[in-house]
Each structure stands twice: as structure tokens, then as C-alpha cells.
Amino acid sequence: MPEGPEIRRAADRVHRQLAGRRLDHAWFAFPDLAGQAASLIGREVTAVDSWGKALLTRFDDGRVLYSHNQLYGVWKLHDAEREPDTGRSLRVRLVAEGRAASLYSASDVSLWDEATLKDHPFLSRLGPDLLTHGVTEAYARDRLLEPRFRRRGLGGLLLDQSLFAGTGNYLRSEILFFAGLHHASRPADLEEGALGRLAVCVLAVTRQAYDQAGVTNRDDWAATDRARGARRRHWRFAVFERDGLPCHACGTSIERVTLASRRLYLCPRCQPAR
DNA sequence: GCTGCATGATGAA
């Protein structure tokens, strides 16, 4: 569940499972954390939130459990006495008043004090979270025009977590498609209308992915694809992983290119270069 | 069983 919207949804679920409850069990697969598990017993989980692709579990003594799922991590909720049947490797288990949340496969987990969290090597470089930091279209537009961002190609820029935290590889393709922009365009080159459209789409596509569990395709287009019997991966997105299929807007064949070592999908007609 | 790829991120060059 890699990109910001999925992590936010995971944080919501873990929050509902644990928040307001006191831990009666904690377990970590990481040697440097194992010794601290006992000190969390009896602590109340105050909130579980996310910042970009990082998930933060907060305790009432000011400590914060940082976890990053990278490509593989997954949180499972379950009753304390019922072991989930996954073939995955357990990395974190938190149990509060009989309710458990288990993190599998993730390898980047650490425990911090709230005061030192700002020094975290990853968090300290993140830009604002598109879902939780109150980013407005006007602010997003202004941020894209900041000197450190304005002359960079959008394809690379949208993956840079210091611009906006949470956008990942599928959001990059989807945002650029809905904004009608080519990945080589730079914020500084865009006319005001295009820049505004980009700011709107950065927010709207990310929020839709959150609201609709990762679906970024337009509702009616997705419905059309579903009616044709398309698999989820082909109706979930407007362009991502749809190379060779016709663009919903113009019928042109969707193309796949590699940019910044990641795959990027685009409609060559709706997103012309320059 | 093996290979390659993946919604991520880093560090060396």
C-alpha cells in the first residue's frame, strides 16, 4: 500500500483500532527496538496519522513510532488472540485492550520522542502532506514556483517528496494526465492556466485516491471499463498501466516511457510536449 | 524453482 493516500487510509484504520486504548502488548522484530517494547506497555495510543508515506503511531508519553512501508509493508488489524494468516514476516505488533494491529514486511521502523522527530532523516526533508497539512490550491501553485522547484521537469518533480509528501509513481502519471501536461514541462514554463490546473490536479487526484481507495480514474470512465469486464488494474487508473489501450478522452493509444528509473504512462495527444 | 519486476528511497559516481 505504497503511496500517500494508501498510507493515510492505513493510518485511519490503525487509529480506529488502537487510539484511546492502552497497550497491553508490544513486539518488534528489530533488535534495537525490542528492548523498548516493554516500556510501551500501559501507554495509551493517542493518535495514528501519516505524513506522506510515513505512518506515525503516537503515544501518551510523547513517543512516536515511525514506520515506512516502502513497497512491501502492510498493516493488518485483528483480535489479539487470532493470528492473521499471512505468509509474511511480522515486524511490529501492537495490542491494546485485546485489539491488535500488526505490521508485516516493512523494514524501516523506529521509535522517537516527539521533540526529536523533526530531526528524523526522512521526515525532516518532507514537504507538506497533501491530505493532512491543509494545502490549498493557491499554496500548491506558489510552492511549484519556488526557486528550488520551478525549473525542474514535472516527471521528476512529482516524485520528490520535498515538494509534496505522498505523491508516488501512479499518482505522477495520473496527475499529469488530468492536468493535460507533459512530464518534461517545468513549472516556470507553464502559463497561469496550466499552472493552476496542475495545482488543482495534484490535490484533487490525491484526495480522490484517498476517498476511493486508490482509484484515480474518472467515475464514468471506470464504469465503462468495468462494464467491458476490465480487471481492476485497468479500470482503476486513467493512464497508469494502460499502455496500448485507448485514452478515454481522445482514443489515442496510451504510451509507456521510463523516467527517473520509473515507468510513466501518458496520452501523447492529451499531454503534448512543450 | 527461478527470474524479473514492483505504488520506494538511498548513496555512490
Added chain:
DNA sequence: TCATCCTGCAGCA
């Protein structure tokens, strides 16, 4: 920009 690591899994013998 590329190789590398993290881990799981789809696709193919």
C-alpha cells in the same frame, strides 16, 4: 543516473 537494498509475487519453466 545507476546500482542497490528492502520483500513479495506473478509469470514462466
